[in-house]
Amino acid sequence: MENDNAVRVRGLVKRYPDKVAVNGVDLDIHRGEVFALLGPNGAGKTTTTEILEGYRRADEGEVSVLGTDPAHADRLWRSRIGIVLQTSRDEAESTVAELVSHYAGYYPNPRDPDEVIAAVGLEEKRKTRPRKLSGGQRRRLDVALGVVGNPELLFLDEPTTGFDPEARRQFWTLIENLRTSGTTILLTTHYLDEAEHLADRVGVIDDGRMIEIGTPETLGGRGARTARVSWSDADGQHELRTDKPTAEVAALMARFGGEVPELEVRRPSLEDIYLELIGKANDAKSVAIEAGAL
Amino acid sequence: MADTKALPSTLSVGLARTKLEVREFFREREALIFTFFFPIIFLGIFSAVFGNTDFNGVNAATYFTPGMIASGIFLSSFQSLAISIALERDEGLLKRLRGTPMPPQSYFIGKIGQVLVTSIAQFALLLAISGLVLGVDIPTEPSRWLNFVWIFILGTASGSVLGIAFSVVPKSGKAASAVITPVVLLLQFMSGVYFVYSSLPGWMRGVASVFPLKWLAQGMRSVFLPAGFEVNEPGGSWQLGTGAIVLSVWLVVGLFLAQRVFRWTRRDAG
Ligand SMILES: Nc1ncnc2c1ncn2[C@@H]1O[C@H](COP(=O)(O)OP(=O)(O)O)[C@@H](O)[C@H]1O
Ligand SMILES: [Mg+2]
Numbered sequence: 272m273e274n275d276n277a278v279r280v281r282g283l284v285k286r287y288p289d290k291v292a293v294n295g296v297d298l299d300i301h302r303g304e305v306f307a308l309l310g311p312n313g314a315g316k317t318t319t320t321e322i323l324e325g326y327r328r329a330d331e332g333e334v335s336v337l338g339t340d341p342a343h344a345d346r347l348w349r350s351r352i353g354i355v356l357q358t359s360r361d362e363a364e365s366t367v368a369e370l371v372s373h374y375a376g377y378y379p380n381p382r383d384p385d386e387v388i389a390a391v392g393l394e395e396k397r398k399t400r401p402r403k404l405s406g407g408q409r410r411r412l413d414v415a416l417g418v419v420g421n422p423e424l425l426f427l428d429e430p431t432t433g434f435d436p437e438a439r440r441q442f443w444t445l446i447e448n449l450r451t452s453g454t455t456i457l458l459t460t461h462y463l464d465e466a467e468h469l470a471d472r473v474g475v476i477d478d479g480r481m482i483e484i485g486t487p488e489t490l491g492g493r494g495a496r497t498a499r500v501s502w503s504d505a506d507g508q509h510e511l512r513t514d515k516p517t518a519e520v521a522a523l524m525a526r527f528g529g530e531v532p533e534l535e536v537r538r539p540s541l542e543d544i545y546l547e548l549i550g551k552a553n554d555a556k557s558v559a560i561e562a563g564a565l
Numbered sequence: 566m567a568d569t570k571a572l573p574s575t576l577s578v579g580l581a582r583t584k585l586e587v588r589e590f591f592r593e594r595e596a597l598i599f600t601f602f603f604p605i606i607f608l609g610i611f612s613a614v615f616g617n618t619d620f621n622g623v624n625a626a627t628y629f630t631p632g633m634i635a636s637g638i639f640l641s642s643f644q645s646l647a648i649s650i651a652l653e654r655d656e657g658l659l660k661r662l663r664g665t666p667m668p669p670q671s672y673f674i675g676k677i678g679q680v681l682v683t684s685i686a687q688f689a690l691l692l693a694i695s696g697l698v699l700g701v702d703i704p705t706e707p708s709r710w711l712n713f714v715w716i717f718i719l720g721t722a723s724g725s726v727l728g729i730a731f732s733v734v735p736k737s738g739k740a741a742s743a744v745i746t747p748v749v750l751l752l753q754f755m756s757g758v759y760f761v762y763s764s765l766p767g768w769m770r771g772v773a774s775v776f777p778l779k780w781l782a783q784g785m786r787s788v789f790l791p792a793g794f795e796v797n798e799p800g801g802s803w804q805l806g807t808g809a810i811v812l813s814v815w816l817v818v819g820l821f822l823a824q825r826v827f828r829w830t831r832r833d834a835g
Contacts, residue, residue: 324664326830346572350666361658364589376581377667379570420665 276335277302277424277455278323283332285318285479292318294479296332300457302423305450307470308459311549315479316459317357320428323457324354337424350378353422355413357429357459361401368397371415378420391415391445407438411445418449425449427458431465443468463542477549491544503533575668582667582675587682596649599746600640601687604633605694607759612699620761621797623790626699631785632758634691638717639778641684642724644749646676647731648741654831655738663829673729680725688717702791709788712805716784719812723777726819733826752778762786763799770799777815780808 278300285293293315300306308316321327322334325341334340339348363370371388375381388394391411396404401412410430417425427446431439439462446469450456460466466473467487474484483490498516502509502523513519516536523531539547590596608629615625653659662672695701704710735744753759755769756779762770773779787795787803795803 326660326664326834346666346668349664350572352664354661354664356657356661356664359657359661361653361656361661363658364592365585369585369588373581373585374665376573377578377665379572379666416661 279335281333284330286330296481304471305456307466307473309466309473310476314476351423353417353425355417355427366398374416375419380421382421387415387419424455463545467541475548482548495544499537501535502531575670578671579674583678586675586679600645604637608633627701630695630701631789632782635782635785636758637687638684638720639724642680642721643728646728647745650732651735651741652738659829713788720781723812723816726823730822756782780811784808
């Protein structure tokens with residue numbers, strides 16, 4: 272019996288000769304949710320994803336994807352997942368329409384190829400070969416090939432890297448529609464706004480470790496979103512965190528007898544929280560390194 | 566699940582891949598020129614240059630037709646597969662395919678199917694040009710065509726498995742043509758495809774005898790050259806038995822190697 276989680280990972284470790292790419296990651300992805308794996312370049316997103324897809328072997332840990340260990344996956348399992356790799360540049364001589372219907376032929380319950388082409392917005396390019404597509408169109412073809420098999424679980428590794436804002440918006444709509452159709456999605460990105468916009472839950476990964484998992488609203492914990500009030504006086508810059516910024520400002524007004532120099536009230540954006548999370552992780556690392564050096 | 570339909574069969578996916586591979590082959594200019602039309606172009610050049618020069622009693626077109634047929638088989642199998650698979654691996658197509666429920670065997674059915682279709686089409690075109698345009702006498706004896714069939718099958722089969730294995734040699738897709746084409750060209754020169762084989766230096770013939778193309782070319786000469794022509798071969802005979810053995814050994818070695826070394830991802834894929 273499969274449980275409610277499409278993906279279950281415990282203590283995942285992957286080592287390369289000169290790098291521990293994934294270092295003890297735990298992860299659950301619920302059925303029907305969009306989960307974003309967010310982290311800077313080299314964090315271990317692709318390595319983790321490709322272990323879940325069955326391309327790479329874990330050195331340690333338990334991995335279960337749709338109830339199966341991807342290292343021992345069969346055709347039936349592959350027919351239930353869809354994969355959009357981080358890089359793809361195969362220069363097929365077939366057209367978009369030919370490719371999408373050919374790939375549909377690999378699956379037991381494929382989607383209608385024409386509907387898929389329409390869904391990714393490539394109707395105008397049906398007769399075009401991949402090399403003649405723009406970067407964004409190319410990526411949408413990748414998605415078309417990834418979803419034409421009607422997967423229960425879709426992996427998207429940095430689907431929008433290099434897109435202009437307009438193309439990214441269009442792509443987001445595409446993912447939202449897939450989600451509405453019930454597909455579970457694991458997407459990796461180093462764009463915070465993308466994770467915030469698309470994901471039900473976000474896992475922040477850095478240097479092979481999962482720093483935090485939460486909804487975009489709760490990321491960073493309770494304290495992370497408290498307001499910051501800053502001002503300056505003869506002693507220099509001041510900043511304090513508070514749950515009652517209005518009261519603080521009133522108190523400052525009273526103290527300065529009117530205008531407060533360089534007054535600013537700010538709530539950290541998700542970006543601030545993210546940078547702080549990654550920064551903390553790096554601080555902890557450098558402390559550990561210093562301790563080790565002593 | 567209620568609506569679990571069966572996965573498509575390995576054969577049906579293999580046939581779909583064959584169709585796709587053949588279509589892509591004929592759309593790709595480079596493959597068309599350097600694999601498909603190459604022997605035909607050379608046959609045309611040789612018969613134009615040497616015209617009625619006497620090659621042990623036959624004209625240039627007659628003498629070179631079997632060599633070009635052999636060459637075509639080798640290009641359509643070995644060269645075509647080695648280059649295309651190296652490119653497909655480097656560009657990530659193989660990796661993408663591996664992530665779908667396509668059975669791995671279907672991929673190879675597609676490749677072998679493509680080799681069969683293109684090499685038969687190439688042979689038919691070569692034969693038509695030889696017979697109809699260049700006035701070469703095409704044999705009609707069933708025994709010769711029987712020989713042709715097994716030589717053709719052994720040639721395409723060994724060339725294909727060796728091509729699949731050799732596809733791992735180029736370090737990148739860009740290097741594929743540059744690595745594989747000279748190897749094939751060298752083999753063609755040494756195997757007497759472009760020259761009269763018996764006029765090649767002994768050491769060169771010795772080297773060529775290790776590889777399949779020499780035996781493929783000799784076999785094709787036995788099919789297409791007039792009776793008694795074997796006196797011009799170095800050993801005075803067509804050596805069909807030895808040829809069959811050498812090609813079969815290469816087929817087995819190739820099969821073994823292809824299974825051992827084939828990979829769906831680049832070497833650095835982790
Ligand atoms: N095949 C590999 N061989 C050696 N090191 C690798 C390999 N793949 C990834 N790495 C290393 O592992 C780390 C994580 O890489 P990756 O998973 O690609 O990160 P991300 O996708 O988050 O950018 C990086 O330091 C990278 O250099
Ligand atoms: Mg990556």
